[in-house]
Amino acid sequence: MAMSQSDLDRLADDTYKGHILQSSTYCERCGYNLRTLPYVYTCPECGNEYNARPLKMKGIFQPHTTRVPVGDIAAVVFSVGGALLFGIGGIRSADPTRITIATMFLLMSLPFQWRAYRGLRRLAHSRAVARQIAMEEGE
Numbered sequence: 814m815a816m817s818q819s820d821l822d823r824l825a826d827d828t829y830k831g832h833i834l835q836s837s838t839y840c841e842r843c844g845y846n847l848r849t850l851p852y853v854y855t856c857p858e859c860g861n862e863y864n865a866r867p868l869k870m871k872g873i874f875q876p877h878t879t880r881v882p883v884g885d886i887a888a889v890v891f892s893v894g895g896a897l898l899f900g901i902g903g904i905r906s907a908d909p910t911r912i913t914i915a916t917m918f919l920l921m922s923l924p925f926q927w928r929a930y931r932g933l934r935r936l937a938h939s940r941a942v943a944r945q946i947a948m949e950e951g952e
């Protein structure tokens with residue numbers, strides 16, 4: 814019998830059905846402590862659907878996965894820097910080739926700008942959740 818990835822996922826989820834989270838595990842969205850709740854369930858605080866099964870870990874707060882998007886920021890600096898260099902040079906010398914290259918650099922930077930923005934927003938959210946967790950654990 815051939816099994817698809819979703820069949821395997823369902824099997825793995827079944828293995829954890831009825832199991833209760835024994836240790837502090839936090840909701841990714843609101844930081845609520847899900848200990849004593851099932852592995853696959855919905856956060857009672859914010860309604861976030863989560864799956865705490867190892868290797869799945871969906872909707873679960875994982876501080877180590879949220880890092881500053883250094884690569885995307887570096888790509889933005891490089892591509893915007895290139896756009897400025899060619900753009901300024903192109904305008905000064907009225908050189909359409911340089912202006913075209915500057916435009917290409919600028920267009921190239923757009924997806925990196927978007928990814929860097931998303932990464933920084935995720936980071937800010939993760940820091941806020943971490944603060945929330947620290948506050949509630951401190952009570």
Ligand SMILES: [Zn+2]
Binds near residue numbers: 857859
């Ligand atoms: Zn929640």
